[in-house]
Amino acid sequence: MTVTEHQAQPGQKVLTPDTMNNYIKNVEYAVRGRIAIRAEEIRDELAANKKFPFKTVVNCNIGNPQQLNQKPITFFRQVASLCENPDLLSDDKASIVSQLYPADALARAKQLMKDIGPSIGAYSHSQGIPAIRRTVAHFMEQRDETSQPANINHIYLTQGASAGVQTILTLLTQDSHSGIMIPIPQYPLYSATLSLVGATPVPYYLEEQQQWGLDVEQLTTTVKEARQNGTDVRALVIINPGNPTGQCLTKENLTEILTFCYDQQLVLLADEVYQTNIYTQERPFISFRKALLDHPLAHVRDHVELVSFHSISKGVVGECGRRGGYFECINLDQGILDQIYKMASVSLCPNIHGQILVDLMCRPPQPNDPSYPTYRAEVDAIFLSLQRRAQRLEAAFNAMEGVSCQPAQGSMYLFPTITLPKKAIDHAQQLGLAPDAYYSEQMLEATGVCVVPGSGFGQVAGSYHFRSTFLPEEHLFDAFCSNIEAFHANFLKKYQ
């Protein structure tokens, strides 16, 4: 388009979908896309007394536990509220405040305020408060049972894992020649960010029938083909536990992926935000950090460039609204670390409330602390309930005609495959919709349940899926499953 074409006449809009940034136009993000927007409309219409075959909208499109009434961890909120209102920490209020707060919450808040500086209302170090990065370092060292210390200068606190992923993907790419390997199906943050920078996704396919497993031979074929086609493939994204697919990788698998990254000269981006959402004993979570530090080959340990991401939004914490998280870099060039710091500086700092919760997540109450019994009970209750609901929904899906669902190993989602009747597929295509998008829309209109169609994550051509969280409250869960079952049976009947 030439300059004169862009320059509108007075009275015409300057900024329109025709003149705007094309990269942004190409971005797709189904998790809060058309169906989720329709769900919001229905919620407003219900509030205005419009009639639907259901009374409430149930948002299973997004891992947002506290929206569906999961209670926050008491200790975390106690400490955060004390930091928020430092009057409560003053000596003259102590006798009243001690009736509301346990001693360890008060002590932790005082320690944090000392670490943070005069106020949580100040910008912090761009990379995050040093003392909180020390907490993160210690957390990773303990989690990974390694003697190798984590370097706080290689840890960056972020406004949620998404912000970190966007920074690193942008740094790694430049134009359509730059390629990043992403799983299919994938959480669409990755494809959205690559669209935004105009880079090329290099998809590799997870094996649904192998419990969404990851085959390194296939990775090798994929990278070689992409490079032969002129794509400068620079990094591999692994989401473990999987999103939307929930699988959890074995240590053997992690080890061979790291070797592959060394051999193929790829930076490894490990999205590990669901690391505590693990529902089977056979597949415990092992971090890529641990797999790298324990790797049998010294040249892999010493060279593979790893960036791993974590978040306060998932796990049993579920503090999505605060926007907090971190990433750690291993084996990255110092010049790159400096560039990441510079980019963090342009945005000044991650919000302090998110940083505080990173500290609390990484350093929860310990067995002898006054808050420990409550903390333990809350964490266990949330975890066991998530596990039961995952299994309940997996069973419900597998009992539905033409639906098949892999085991719920981890994350907050199930991603069943659905065999849709030909008539339904034809009808969807007449409407210009992906067949699973049509199915998901019909589910929303019939039940109020909002899921995300498989087409929003990518899938093998000709297969159809949807992603649903298992986050509706447990006392509503049977009704939730029955609603989906009834809808599905009706849908099949209608189109068979």
Next chain:
Amino acid sequence: MTVTEHQAQPGQKVLTPDTMNNYIKNVEYAVRGRIAIRAEEIRDELAANKKFPFKTVVNCNIGNPQQLNQKPITFFRQVASLCENPDLLSDDKASIVSQLYPADALARAKQLMKDIGPSIGAYSHSQGIPAIRRTVAHFMEQRDETSQPANINHIYLTQGASAGVQTILTLLTQDSHSGIMIPIPQYPLYSATLSLVGATPVPYYLEEQQQWGLDVEQLTTTVKEARQNGTDVRALVIINPGNPTGQCLTKENLTEILTFCYDQQLVLLADEVYQTNIYTQERPFISFRKALLDHPLAHVRDHVELVSFHSISKGVVGECGRRGGYFECINLDQGILDQIYKMASVSLCPNIHGQILVDLMCRPPQPNDPSYPTYRAEVDAIFLSLQRRAQRLEAAFNAMEGVSCQPAQGSMYLFPTITLPKKAIDHAQQLGLAPDAYYSEQMLEATGVCVVPGSGFGQVAGSYHFRSTFLPEEHLFDAFCSNIEAFHANFLKKYQ
């Protein structure tokens, strides 16, 4: 660079300053640049008992009032801490909690929790909580004394004004043909973001001798020249009150700028984050929103596309660490509003703590509320102190040899011009430094005061400046000024 050049050999780093995104490499952000990083090092060295000619580092490089012990507004923190810990709102705690919190803080927190939903730990609407956007709409209507209602669907809550500016600049540009008019001197967020998207800054110069005034004839010349040179100029950025320059524009000036935008088909981006930091009665703040709605020409009112930005980080609020703000769009294409929504969705939502403070900033206690006397006293004390410090520092600068400073009309900064001795300029150039960067570094090493050199904001070639906040505490302010004066006198002596 070809693909094979990019593909490193095993054992070499994949991601290096040579292979990374060039746009990021080109980004410069002096506010937290080299001198600020050195200030952090000195702080660490002081903590480790290294000797310097001063005892503390004073960060005047950034408008971060609470870092320098400005107290947060009590009512705001009370409400926020109640939202943080909903246990405090339960009936069984009411008798204890009422000893700590005034009734209006409790009522506001209960109202906010009702508006927000089950928890502040949930992702909100991507665009921000609707009830808080209603508060913003009402605030703007009152501020601007206009009958025209603000549309909450055209308001987007953000993680600070910076995040909003980055979204809009990215949307408006695509490549090196896209141009955005930015003031010189400018807050370097603008040039940094344009570097990041590879777009072209089209600089216009503020008139230092006219109190950093803005001449519309010069704007016209600038846009015409840029277009003749093939740049597709799409928008005009105005920072009012100015940053780093502190000037506040008259309504006549705003009106002619709007006419200019109509005539030249430019979207207007109005950075109004310092709207309550106004220190002279002759130059009250008038928003571009008001100037547009009041514009005498109907075609300007109906067509000029305006995006205006506000923040909780500045004013007397100073809640930088929360990362909160908003922007409002007027006359924007619906398709563009949808695209902004989509981009907000990819980042899920602005953090809720920032959103809560937007609500509080826009709807503070009113005269008959229990918290009003304290609120009023706190706000007045902060404001009057800022005003005194602005005038004190302005006077100090103007009393220094070879230094001249325009009146402190607004914002949190002064931007004096300094006449540097030729020997100092030569010496700086031998070191490969901008002369004002050298001056600022020497100031830091001698006094612990960290300022930002004018070269970080842009300035007329051959002129030298620095930006300093006037945020050091009032009881330390005389010593702060004396330290700068003594340094300056010594610097001149050394190089004359």
